[in-house]
Amino acid sequence: MGNPAVTTNRGGGSVSLSGISRRYGASQVVSDVNLEARSGEILALLGPSGCGKTTTLRMIAGLVQPTSGEISIDGKPVTTLPVHRRNLGMLFQNYALFPHMTVLENVAFGLSMRGTPKAEMAHRVKQALALTHLTGFEDRMPAALSGGQQQRVALARAIVYQPKVLLLDEPFGALDKKLREAMQIELRQLCNKLGLTTILVTHDQEEALVLADQIAVMRGGRIEQVASAREVYERPASHFVADFIGTSNFIPSAVLESRNGMTTLAGLSGNVFTSSMTTNLGAGEKAIVAVRPESIRLTPGEPSGGETNTISGNVLRTVFKGQSLSVWLDVPGLEFVCALPIEAIGATPPEPGTRWTANWSAERTLIVREQ
Known part of the structure; x- marks a missing residue:
């Protein structure tokens, strides 16, 4: 950008x-x-x-x-x-x-x-x-x-x-x-x-x-x-800024700990997220994890377990946008949108009803204050 x-x-x-x-x-x-x-x-x-x-x-x-x-x-x-x-x-x-x-x-x-x-x-x-x-x-x-x-x-x-x-x-x-x-x-x-x-x-x-x-x-x-x-x-x-500039997925979470330049958070459904963003929020305080669709990698099936910055769901719909494919996952409490570059789709693209797992890096895990 x-x-x-x-x-x-x-x-x-x-x-x-x-x-x-x-x-x-x-x-x-x-x-x-x-x-x-x-x-x-x-x-x-x-x-x-x-x-x-x-x-x-x-x-x-x-x-x-x-x-x-x-x-x-x-x-x-x-x-x-x-x-x-x-x-x-x-x-x-x-x-x-x-x-x-x-x-x-x-x-x-x-x-x-x-x-x-x-x-x-x-x-x-x-x-x-x-x-x-x-x-x-x-x-x-x-x-x-x-x-x-x-x-x-x-x-x-x-x-x-x-x-x-x-x-x-x-x-x-x-x-x-x-x-x-x-x-x-x-x-x-x-x-x-x-x-x-x-x-x-x-x-x-x-x-x-x-x-x-x-x-x-x-x-x-x-x-x-x-x-x-x-x-x-x-x-x-x-x-507000994350929502107004670009597209983001927002996951209600709570801070578990913040040390050594890394913040660990827990989502409402038990998912654990790590972020390289520093925050002044203390343990137990509410936060919003924001993830840009283009920061996400998608793999078929369920996660292997124990991974952070991972969320899975059934594909609701896909939309072809020329250079990318937008994929919406049905995740408890929200629709989670991912943007896949065309060259990353592979031989078996996501289809509605199939199970896929989204994963992203700690550097791409944003922590934003609530509205």
Whole structure:
């Protein structure tokens, strides 16, 4: 689950949120958010609808005033500054292109309104169009462009100011899956090339994993976890994060002991699990064991006995997904899903009604706190 590129060209502005909150009447939309986007970093605000991520982005942009807290860019407070004085580039799901203007005129519009000299404006527009692969489209009207091309125009318009920070609110939501994936890679490479500090709002977990250096998972107006894309996926801090990012099996358990860097737990049905994750839970305390479907190996029949990190059940159903086969086992109290690479299926694939055993390593046994 690594990023296609790592941001190396630093030069964007750092953004710091200190105790940011926003209330609408009796409704607390964002509550005491402390967050930092480092210079040149791509930070994703990830979470379900209504979690406060867009409100947080709009407060950074200056479109919404926080009820309390402080926003700083490069260490300078901007909480009370208007939008046009924050030197931010913004790109939203609705591209808001002027339909009566050409591509060139759309990109140049903001610079023209700011009174940028014509020679400088022409140079910066040409540069922005080249960076977004729009050279040769200068005279096209928005209606003659594809969705991806319209998105590039909006992106060119956002970066033509040479902002220190780029703000993106669900920018790929209007694109089909294949084009969306291609544009994610393009945006990642562009931000890396320009060293732009970028803050992205998305509810799409895969998009966050592909694009972001750091992911802030939001829930109910609060930050649930902030970490690298890989850490959020492989070491989720809570049941919510493990469930929202990717797919997981959750097994209610209790801690037996934790020593020498290993934690031993017991499931409700008597299964014993070992994990290389450290935990501050003591013996006897409740915990949730989480296992990703792709971390599991499947073997036919019952376990040999005495093994840890093993669970067995009858196959309920299988679903072919191209590169993998998803297999659901009927385990007491839950449906346990496994993802088998096609090359690992063998001559006798799992069939509904047959007995199979799932096994995984201690390194892939996650321990998460309850909801």
